[in-house]
Amino acid sequence: MPSRLRHTISTSRAHLRTILTGPQILLYLPALVVLGYWFGGTDLILGMAMGFPLCVISLSILNKGHRKPFGHYRHMANFPEQQALEERLDIVLNSAHKKSQKMACMLVALDDFDVITERYGRLSAENVLQRVKHRLAVALRSNDVVYRHGAHSFGIAIGPVQQLDLEIGLHLAGRLQAAVEDPIILDRTTIYISASVGFSLDADIGLGMGADLADAAHLALKEAQRHGPSSIRAYSSNIRDIASCPHFITDEVQNALENGQIRPWFQPQVSTDTGQITGFEALARWAHPKLGMLTPAEFLPGLEQAGKIERLGEVMLFQALNALKSWDAQGLDVPHVGVNFTSEELRNPKLPEKIGWELDRFDMAPDRLTVEVLESVVANSPEDMISRNINRLSEMRCHIDLDDFGTGHASISLIRRFAVERIKIDRSFVTKVDCDPEQQRMISAILLMAEKLGLETLAEGVETAGEHAMLAQLGCGHVQGFGIGRPMPFDKTIDWMSHHLLKLDDLPVIGQVRN
Numbered sequence: 001m002p003s004r005l006r007h008t009i010s011t012s013r014a015h016l017r018t019i020l021t022g023p024q025i026l027l028y029l030p031a032l033v034v035l036g037y038w039f040g041g042t043d044l045i046l047g048m049a050m051g052f053p054l055c056v057i058s059l060s061i062l063n064k065g066h067r068k069p070f071g072h073y074r075h076m077a078n079f080p081e082q083q084a085l086e087e088r089l090d091i092v093l094n095s096a097h098k099k100s101q102k103m104a105c106m107l108v109a110l111d112d113f114d115v116i117t118e119r120y121g122r123l124s125a126e127n128v129l130q131r132v133k134h135r136l137a138v139a140l141r142s143n144d145v146v147y148r149h150g151a152h153s154f155g156i157a158i159g160p161v162q163q164l165d166l167e168i169g170l171h172l173a174g175r176l177q178a179a180v181e182d183p184i185i186l187d188r189t190t191i192y193i194s195a196s197v198g199f200s201l202d203a204d205i206g207l208g209m210g211a212d213l214a215d216a217a218h219l220a221l222k223e224a225q226r227h228g229p230s231s232i233r234a235y236s237s238n239i240r241d242i243a244s245c246p247h248f249i250t251d252e253v254q255n256a257l258e259n260g261q262i263r264p265w266f267q268p269q270v271s272t273d274t275g276q277i278t279g280f281e282a283l284a285r286w287a288h289p290k291l292g293m294l295t296p297a298e299f300l301p302g303l304e305q306a307g308k309i310e311r312l313g314e315v316m317l318f319q320a321l322n323a324l325k326s327w328d329a330q331g332l333d334v335p336h337v338g339v340n341f342t343s344e345e346l347r348n349p350k351l352p353e354k355i356g357w358e359l360d361r362f363d364m365a366p367d368r369l370t371v372e373v374l375e376s377v378v379a380n381s382p383e384d385m386i387s388r389n390i391n392r393l394s395e396m397r398c399h400i401d402l403d404d405f406g407t408g409h410a411s412i413s414l415i416r417r418f419a420v421e422r423i424k425i426d427r428s429f430v431t432k433v434d435c436d437p438e439q440q441r442m443i444s445a446i447l448l449m450a451e452k453l454g455l456e457t458l459a460e461g462v463e464t465a466g467e468h469a470m471l472a473q474l475g476c477g478h479v480q481g482f483g484i485g486r487p488m489p490f491d492k493t494i495d496w497m498s499h500h501l502l503k504l505d506d507l508p509v510i511g512q513v514r515n
Helices: 002-023 025-071 080-098 113-120 124-141 166-180 210-226 235-245 250-258 296-306 310-330 351-361 375-379 385-395 412-416 436-454 465-474 491-505
Strands: 102-110 145-148 153-161 185-186 189-191 193-202 232-234 261-269 277-288 292-294 337-340 368-373 401-404 422-425 457-458
Touching: 002 235, 002 351, 025 277, 080 145, 080 166, 080 210, 102 113, 102 124, 102 166, 102 210, 113 124, 113 189, 113 193, 124 145, 124 153, 124 166, 124 185, 153 210, 166 193, 166 375, 189 436, 193 210, 210 232, 250 261, 250 277, 250 296, 261 310, 261 368, 261 491, 277 296, 277 310, 277 491, 310 337, 310 351, 310 368, 310 491, 337 401, 337 457, 351 385, 368 385, 375 401, 385 401, 412 436, 422 436, 436 457, 436 465
Parallel strands: 193 232, 277 337, 337 368, 368 401, 401 422, 422 457
Antiparallel strands: 102 153, 102 193, 145 153, 185 189, 261 277, 277 292
């Protein structure tokens, strides 16, 4: 059967299903009543009155079952424009099918938008959203329509067009992303933003409707955000499998924790003065047998539900110290490893003893361990077991890092009270620091405060050589980020360190002529 004929038959079936299960079926009720009376009298009319509603309900249930692959993942319609987007997608889909053309739905979401709101205020954040929407509209054709799709995301109905495949879709998504990520000047302040993009093509959903297309793009956006920031993903059946996988089910995630699927990946930290490796941060990852690598955002809810957050901390601490022991055995100089501790773990009065016992088991000096604590935890726990535990760990000579500095509103007095030794400057201050004077002033102010308080500094989220060089010039002691090294499993760290040390050996010595 020719593909065009198959498409026509499938489309006709879809339209028939919509007619039989929608309110428009009521238009045929008067005619059915007349025919029933003509052929069967009052008895047949009574039978129709009883059977007609049951038939409609049954057909509606069947229609819902047909749409489940996408409708099952429906997002909440928090904005009126979300409904408008779906209606527009229906119109474009119908037009594209009639003309044998192509169309798509794209969703663009700003990354870390809560940081923008916290730092600049709600009015400025809303202004940013309005500017982003205008930029998207300018980057598109006149018949492509942009809608607000959520608190900080936008939906776009693309098409109909003659050609629109995966390659063209990726190119268009990249163009939209570039338009959004241009710096925004707001009240003499430069705001740097990044965006993740997810999109779906009409071919991806078969005979679905606009809502199905939006749902598929929503799943693609979630996958992009999972690999973000500033990532692009196209919808595929594999993404739907990831979304439908019950990886929050407590039994599965507990088993993964106990059988070694959840392990630390290590991200390097280096000195801006010497380039030498000054440590690694241990970051939890789940090597799922079907879905690949999952981040904490995807499995922590399941561990929290199971009451296994402390158990995760034990596993991460054991594996981090074991990594230190292995690096030492191979003659690699890694001064210390950082392990994140949640507020739940830090409230355990036995935590210092547990950590001390693990250090003894590996015959490891306490100063080889860095305890990483979120600034928000410090800001919300001025006088309780958390502060006592952190101070006891500091007295044991463990290092204390204050993570995401600049986002949690911790006061200077709290920083001193918690015996913090190093602050990790949040990536929102680091982005574009090499070309934005305001970012440079912010970093300089943080570094001056740290110097006066006798604190070390580490900048997170360093992605470019320019950012690295400017941070070194401003006096930041250490850097960490994709521009230095991405998180990696333990067996990859040795090759990374060997390669990094070779680069350092290859640097010319100032004042000497190389042969």
